[in-house]
Every structure is written in C-alpha cells, then in structure tokens.
Amino acid sequence: MTASAHGERGGGDDAVEAQIDAWRGYVLRRRPISGADVDELEDHLRAQIDDLGRGGLDGEEAFLVAIRRIGALDSLSREYAREHSDRLWKQLVLTSASQGAPGAPAWREPLVAIALGAGAGLAVKLALTLFGMTWDAPASEPGAFLRNATLFVVPFLIAYFGWKRRLGIVPLGILLTCFVVLAVALNAYPFETFGDTEVIAALHAPVVLWSLVGVAYTGGRWRSDARRMDFVRFTGEFAIYYVLIALGGATLLALTSGVFALVGVFAVQAMAEWVLPICVPGAVLVAAWLVEAKQDVIENIAPVLTRIFTPVTLAMLVALLAVLATAGSLVHVDRELLILMDAILVLVLCLTLYAISARDGTDRAGLFDALQLAMLVAAIAVNAIMLAAMLARTAEWGFSANKTAALGLNLLLLVHLAWQAWLTLGFLRGRRPFDALARWQTRYLPVYVVWAAAVIVAFPPLFGFA
Structure with missing residues (x-):
C-alpha cells in the first residue's frame, strides 16, 4: 500500500498517526538510510496496521503488532524502543533484523527528474516567446509573464513528487483545482501593468504554489507535523543545492562564452535566448532530485x-x-x-x-x-x-x-x-519539550499561505487593480 492511499483516507486515528510520526522522526534524525527507504518502511508499517485493523484490532492494538513486524525490518525501531523505555511497545521490537525490500532501478528517478526539468525549461521558453520577451524586441506583456513565471515550473515539480510518492487521484485533483483557481486569479484580473497589485500578486503567488509542492512532497499527508517538518528540511536543502547549481552553471557559461569570444564567436545572445530559459527552470527539478538522492x-x-x-x-x-x-x-x-x-x-x-x-x-x-x-x-x-x-x-x-x-x-x-x-x-x-517548538513552526506555516492567497485574490479588486 502506498503513501498516497493512506493520504486519501485522511491519515487515520490521531493517536496512531502521532506514534507513526514519532517513529518516522526518530529514523530520519538518525539518517543511516535514505528518506525514500524511510517512506517505504512507513508504507509497510501502515499496510500492516490496515491489515490488522481489518482483522478486528483497534488502532492502538494494530500499531503494537505492526511495529513488531516493522522492527524486524529496521534495526532503528529496536534502537528507538531502547531509548524510549516509556513506550508501551518497547518489548515488542527487540528482535532480530533482516534486510528491507529492494527499491526501483537507480537510473529511473534521475531520468524522470531530467525529463520533467526539460519540460519545465521548454514551457518557460514557450512562455517567453508567447509574451514577446526576446533578445532584440521589447516585451509585449512583461507584467503577464511576471505573474505567470512560476506557473510554468511548479506543475513539473508537483508531477515529480506525485510520481515519486505515488500520489492518488483525490490529492492530485485537489492540487489541480487549487492550481487552476490561482492561475485564473492571476490572469482574469485587469491589472495595471506593473501596478502595485500586480507586483504583490506576482510576489505572493510562489508562496501558494510552494505550498502545493509541499502537499505533493508529503504524499498528501499535509496534516502530519513530521511530514511538514520534512518539507521544511527539504526546502532548506533545496535552496542550498539550487544556489550551488546556479553558481556552477554561471561559471561554466562565463568560461564557455569567453572561449567562444576568443575565436570570434559571440554566443551571449544564444545563451540568453536558449540556455538560460531552459536551464534555470530545469535546475529546479535537478536540485529537487539531488536533495532526495543525497539526503545523508x-x-x-x-x-x-x-x-x-x-x-x-x-x-x-x-x-x-x-x-x-x-x-x-x-x-x-x-x-x-x-x-x-x-x-x-x-x-x-x-x-x-x-x-x-x-x-x-x-x-x-x-x-x-x-x-x-x-x-x-x-x-x-x-x-x-x-x-x-x-x-x-x-x-x-x-x-x-x-x-x-x-x-x-x-x-x-x-x-x-x-x-x-x-x-x-x-x-x-x-x-x-523541543517537540512543542517544532510543532509551533509546522502548524503556523499555513497562516502564511492563507495570507498570500488573500493578497492575490482580495487585494487587486480592493485597491482598484492599480
């Protein structure tokens, strides 16, 4: 059973969800295995709980039995039980370990990320052409491109995490609906070109879009504090990787254009019109994949x-x-x-x-x-x-x-x-406890998303689209 299937059911019993979050958080902090492996172990745990629940056990009883079984796959569960002696299920996981199931072929995920990155780059290049933003011509609708720039990239990032987390139809439908509503709000309003409301709408749109990426990243289980903190961690790591990629790419382009110039070939225009529009958004997908692949x-x-x-x-x-x-x-x-x-x-x-x-x-x-x-x-x-x-x-x-x-x-x-x-x-x-501090962060973050959405939807008509 996949993470998406569980996400569609709304997360199950709160007490069981809290115990799963505690186990997941502990495993992720120790980091002897990758985040993808933790996801698979959690899927096994949830599948066991579901099977036992259908057999007549309540949520707490099913968790106690399931954690014993998952403990046989994951030595960290036994270590967690030793360090948390107050846990009721401590004695159930002190058993021998065995190897987990093998994952998907190693080449598949980077290939998917690169393909989606190329798609994002081509979408941005097409948008630049449609809005008339070329090297030798003034932009016909610069404000429209500013409002829509992130709309051409984020769907590919959501698609990557939707594929990776096996996101179900219901959460994908919700994400698509939110995306369409945002796109309509950004394009249906009669904004004054580069007016205040257009600029603040463009600045707040990435906040709402990044929250949609977060829903896909968490496999639809956005209400889980542990999953939200995972996404916070991912965001920080993603920013680090993207900056590193950008610095390396800028250095490579500067050296390449310098070499071309020495032999009488001036490639600056070609790089500005083709390389940058495709590589800058494409690097978003590459950075996301690198974070997922190199979490340790x-x-x-x-x-x-x-x-x-x-x-x-x-x-x-x-x-x-x-x-x-x-x-x-x-x-x-x-x-x-x-x-x-x-x-x-x-x-x-x-x-x-x-x-x-x-x-x-x-x-x-x-x-x-x-x-x-x-x-x-x-x-x-x-x-x-x-x-x-x-x-x-x-x-x-x-x-x-x-x-x-x-x-x-x-x-x-x-x-x-x-x-x-x-x-x-x-x-x-x-x-x-430290957990109270962590919970405050994850539970307050949606407030920023609601505010950003209010700024995009309510401010333009409130201030006359100026």
Missing part, C-alpha cells in the same frame, strides 16, 4: 550551516537596530530600507526553521539554542520598529496595497517570532 550527505552540512549563519545573522540584526535608532523620524524612514528589512526578517525566519528541522530533538538545550533565542529577540525588536514606521507612514499618507501587504506580513512575523522565542526560552529553562 546534506544532513551533515545542514547543522554546520545553521551554526555558522546564526551568530552572523545576530550581528547583522544588532547592526540594523543601530541603523534604525539613528534613522530619525519613523515617518521618513526610507521605503526601500523597510522592504530590505522585511526580506531580512523572512531570512531570519527561514534560518530558524531550517535550524529546527536539522536539529536532533532528543539533544539537550545548549549554547546554540541560546544564540537562537538572542537572534529571535533581536528580530522581534527590529520587527517592532518596522511596524511602528509602517503605521506612521500609513497614518501620514493612507493605506495602499503595498503598505497593507507589508503590514500584514510583519504582524504575522511578529506573532510567529514572539511565540517561537517564548517556546525557545521554555526549552532552554527545561520547562518545555
């Missing part, structure tokens, strides 16, 4: 990166506080400065999310967690000053689409960061 390698990098960038980001936030303190009247704070600080706060949030996803929840609180708390406090202070500046500007010049969207985002960030800081403080003092 990147997992060793993730904690190092978070420990490097957390103190650096803390220093940057302290410097920002000093700049804001000397900026003068909040009404006259530069608009571009406020936008940049918004981007920095989002970066801080992404960094803390990635740090939590890469952390072993069984470890005790330490110096790094104290640094995280200091960074959160500094971010909250910056956010509070920004909110004051935005409210002052709004009182002086009134509401606009940009100011309202920025105010909403900053309020969401303030709530998120403030409660995260409170939970981190409780964890440092030994009064709250």
Whole structure:
C-alpha cells in the first residue's frame, strides 16, 4: 500500500498517526538510510496496521503488532524502543533484523527528474516567446509573464513528487483545482501593468504554489507535523543545492562564452535566448532530485550551516537596530530600507526553521539554542520598529496595497517570532519539550499561505487593480 492511499483516507486515528510520526522522526534524525527507504518502511508499517485493523484490532492494538513486524525490518525501531523505555511497545521490537525490500532501478528517478526539468525549461521558453520577451524586441506583456513565471515550473515539480510518492487521484485533483483557481486569479484580473497589485500578486503567488509542492512532497499527508517538518528540511536543502547549481552553471557559461569570444564567436545572445530559459527552470527539478538522492550527505552540512549563519545573522540584526535608532523620524524612514528589512526578517525566519528541522530533538538545550533565542529577540525588536514606521507612514499618507501587504506580513512575523522565542526560552529553562517548538513552526506555516492567497485574490479588486 502506498503513501498516497493512506493520504486519501485522511491519515487515520490521531493517536496512531502521532506514534507513526514519532517513529518516522526518530529514523530520519538518525539518517543511516535514505528518506525514500524511510517512506517505504512507513508504507509497510501502515499496510500492516490496515491489515490488522481489518482483522478486528483497534488502532492502538494494530500499531503494537505492526511495529513488531516493522522492527524486524529496521534495526532503528529496536534502537528507538531502547531509548524510549516509556513506550508501551518497547518489548515488542527487540528482535532480530533482516534486510528491507529492494527499491526501483537507480537510473529511473534521475531520468524522470531530467525529463520533467526539460519540460519545465521548454514551457518557460514557450512562455517567453508567447509574451514577446526576446533578445532584440521589447516585451509585449512583461507584467503577464511576471505573474505567470512560476506557473510554468511548479506543475513539473508537483508531477515529480506525485510520481515519486505515488500520489492518488483525490490529492492530485485537489492540487489541480487549487492550481487552476490561482492561475485564473492571476490572469482574469485587469491589472495595471506593473501596478502595485500586480507586483504583490506576482510576489505572493510562489508562496501558494510552494505550498502545493509541499502537499505533493508529503504524499498528501499535509496534516502530519513530521511530514511538514520534512518539507521544511527539504526546502532548506533545496535552496542550498539550487544556489550551488546556479553558481556552477554561471561559471561554466562565463568560461564557455569567453572561449567562444576568443575565436570570434559571440554566443551571449544564444545563451540568453536558449540556455538560460531552459536551464534555470530545469535546475529546479535537478536540485529537487539531488536533495532526495543525497539526503545523508546534506544532513551533515545542514547543522554546520545553521551554526555558522546564526551568530552572523545576530550581528547583522544588532547592526540594523543601530541603523534604525539613528534613522530619525519613523515617518521618513526610507521605503526601500523597510522592504530590505522585511526580506531580512523572512531570512531570519527561514534560518530558524531550517535550524529546527536539522536539529536532533532528543539533544539537550545548549549554547546554540541560546544564540537562537538572542537572534529571535533581536528580530522581534527590529520587527517592532518596522511596524511602528509602517503605521506612521500609513497614518501620514493612507493605506495602499503595498503598505497593507507589508503590514500584514510583519504582524504575522511578529506573532510567529514572539511565540517561537517564548517556546525557545521554555526549552532552554527545561520547562518545555523541543517537540512543542517544532510543532509551533509546522502548524503556523499555513497562516502564511492563507495570507498570500488573500493578497492575490482580495487585494487587486480592493485597491482598484492599480
């Protein structure tokens, strides 16, 4: 039985889902096997629970028996039972191990990813042609392409995870419906070219689309906290791989064009018209496949990166506080400065999310967690000053689409960061478990998706499409 089939049934009994999430989270943190193998082990576990449930056992009883059987396939289940002696099923999994079932041919997945990446690249190239964006001609509808750019790439990424997770008809239908609704909203409104509402709609569309990718990534089990945290981890690792691919690709293109120029062939136009439009979106699929294929390698990098960038980001936030303190009247704070600080706060949030996803929840609180708390406090202070500046500007010049969207985002960030800081403080003092901190992140993330969807759908008519 596949992950998609379970996702279509809505996840089953909550108590059993919580126990499966605990087992899955433990296995993923240990990382002796790949995420795909964990998915297959979980499918075996769920299949056993289903079979036992049809035989008359309730959810808890079926889990107890099924975990014994899956424990025979996975030595980590036995280790998990030893370390969690309070678990009722501890004694059931202390048995001998055997090898798991072999997976699909190794060549199949990269071939699928490359084919879908080529499809995404050709779709973007076709869109550029349709919207008249060529090397030697001005774009006929640049705003339309800006709104639709991600719509041409995300379906291929959803298709990749739908294929990999064997996503069922029902979740695929829901994803398709949401995609169509978003596409209609982005193209049916009479936007003013490069008006505020068109720009903010284009900026918020990737947030909604990435949430659809998350549903496909989790195999339809989006309500699972563990699955959502898996997707947070994937997002951070994906960003790392994509940047590395982009840097390598840029270097290769620069060297190639330099060599061609030395022999009198100028390939810049050909690269701009064909290589970049196809390779930039194609690299999205390649990066996604690399994360899935190399999870064990990147997992060793993730904690190092978070420990490097957390103190650096803390220093940057302290410097920002000093700049804001000397900026003068909040009404006259530069608009571009406020936008940049918004981007920095989002970066801080992404960094803390990635740090939590890469952390072993069984470890005790330490110096790094104290640094995280200091960074959160500094971010909250910056956010509070920004909110004051935005409210002052709004009182002086009134509401606009940009100011309202920025105010909403900053309020969401303030709530998120403030409660995260409170939970981190409780964890440092030994009064709250790490799981409470992780659950807060995964359960708050849909709020951003709802806000982004509201900005896309409601703001254009509310502000006259200007």
